[in-house]
Amino acid sequence: MPFSIFHKTRRNLGAVLQSSRLAVPLTLAAVLGMLTGLSVVIYVRSIEYVRTLFQQMSVMASPFIPSLLLGAALTATGGLLVGILTRTQIPESREQGVPDLLKAMALRGGYISSKNTLVRALISVLTLGSGSSTRRE
Numbered sequence: 001m002p003f004s005i006f007h008k009t010r011r012n013l014g015a016v017l018q019s020s021r022l023a024v025p026l027t028l029a030a031v032l033g034m035l036t037g038l039s040v041v042i043y044v045r046s047i048e049y050v051r052t053l054f055q056q057m058s059v060m061a062s063p064f065i066p067s068l069l070l071g072a073a074l075t076a077t078g079g080l081l082v083g084i085l086t087r088t089q090i091p092e093s094r095e096q097g098v099p100d101l102l103k104a105m106a107l108r109g110g111y112i113s114s115k116n117t118l119v120r121a122l123i124s125v126l127t128l129g130s131g132s133s134t135r136r137e
Contacts, residue, residue: 043125050129054078071131078130082123089119 054074061070104112127133 043121046125047129050125051131054130075131078126078132081130082126082132085119085123085126090116 054077058070058074065073101112104110
């Protein structure tokens with residue numbers, strides 16, 4: 001019974017999409033939704049990977065450094081890596097978030113380079129994975 005309902009719904013949806021002017025926008029929305037979901041999964045997995053890497057570093061260093069100092073040192077290491085990436089890869093933009101987006105909209109017609117976007121995503125992953133916090137946004 002459930003299979004026949006599914007088959008009937010799929011057939012009706014196919015007929016609607018073939019005769020509808022909404023076929024292209026609905027298909028585009030579905031593809032963009034799937035790509036967005038995939039990018040979120042990759043982002044979260046990346047944060048988990050960096051966090052695991054920093055935890056392994058803390059386990060290796062724990063016999064030598066007290067735990068309170070170790071947590072601060074690993075977070076500072078993440079901040080150092082973020083600072084190096086920001087200074088070397090995207091030196092033209094120090095701010096991130098909504099102000100930068102508004103600036104891009106006003107000055108460059110909304111264009112934000114893909115390099116800038118990828119480096120900022122990497123910076124965000126390193127920041128969160130190392131135990132630091134991001135901005136208010």
